[in-house]
Amino acid sequence: MNTALILLISSLIPVVNNLLGFIFKAKATLAQSAEKTPEEEAALDAEIAKLKLNPEEWEKEQPL
Amino acid sequence: MTKHIRQFSIPFLAIFIVGCATLQEGQDPVVVRSEQTTELAMNTFKLINKTEYDSYAAFKAVDAESAGAVRTFVNKVRNNQHAWLESARNLTKAYKNNRTLDNERTLNTALAVLSAAVAEALKYLAQIQEKTAWMSRDLQLVFAGQYQLEKR
Numbered sequence: 001m002n003t004a005l006i007l008l009i010s011s012l013i014p015v016v017n018n019l020l021g022f023i024f025k026a027k028a029t030l031a032q033s034a035e036k037t038p039e040e041e042a043a044l045d046a047e048i049a050k051l052k053l054n055p056e057e058w059e060k061e062q063p064l
Numbered sequence: 065m066t067k068h069i070r071q072f073s074i075p076f077l078a079i080f081i082v083g084c085a086t087l088q089e090g091q092d093p094v095v096v097r098s099e100q101t102t103e104l105a106m107n108t109f110k111l112i113n114k115t116e117y118d119s120y121a122a123f124k125a126v127d128a129e130s131a132g133a134v135r136t137f138v139n140k141v142r143n144n145q146h147a148w149l150e151s152a153r154n155l156t157k158a159y160k161n162n163r164t165l166d167n168e169r170t171l172n173t174a175l176a177v178l179s180a181a182v183a184e185a186l187k188y189l190a191q192i193q194e195k196t197a198w199m200s201r202d203l204q205l206v207f208a209g210q211y212q213l214e215k216r
Contacts, residue, residue: 014118015196022111029103033085035095035160044099045153048106052146 094168098156098175102149105178109145112138112185119196126195134188141185152178 036044087096116123116138123131155171 015115018111018114018118022107025107026104029100029107031085032096032100032103034088034091036099041099044103044106048102048146048149048153051106051109051149053142 092163094163094171095156095160098152098159098171101175101178102152102156105152105182106145106149108182108185109141109149112189113142115189115192119192122196123192130191130195134192137184137188141181144181148174148178148181 087093116134120131120135123134152171152174155167155174159167159171
C-alpha cells in the first residue's frame, strides 16, 4: 500500500514540475516590455538550437 | 459544462491569467510580440515533449488510441519545432534590420504557423492531463478500497 502511494506520488512529481517550470517561464516571457538585447537573443537562439533532434534522437538525448 | 472546465489546461489558464505587459515607450510592438510568441512557443513545445514522454505509459494504459494520436502529434512537433522556431527567429531578425510592411507580413505568416501549433499542443496537453488525472483518481479509489479492506 505505502509503496504504491509512493510510486503514485513520485510519478506525479515530474508532471507538476514541468507545469510549474512552464508557468514561471511563460510569466517571464509575457512580462517582456522591450525588444530583447543581443545577449538575450543569443540565449534564445541557443535554446532553439537544442531542439534540433528527431523523435528517436530526442528519446536518447532528452535535452529538456 | 464540467467537461469544458476539465478541458481547460493549466498552461492555458496560466497564460490567460498573466496577460501581456505594457510596452516601454519607443519599442516596436511587432518585434516584442514576435519575440514573445517565439519564446512561448518554444516553451510550449518543450512542455509537451516532456509531458508526453513522462506520461506515455500511464496514458497508453488508460486510452491507447488517444495516446497514439497524441504521440503522432508530438512527433510531428519534435520533427518540425526547430524549423518553425528558426524561421520565426530569422524573419524577426530580417524585420529588425528592415522594418517594411512586406517583412512584417512574412513574419506574421511564420508566427501564425507557430500559434497554430501552440494551440494544438495546448489541446493535446489538456487531453493528457484529463486522461492521466482520471487514472490517478481511479487509482486513488483502488487504494482507498484496499485501505478499507485492510481495516476490516
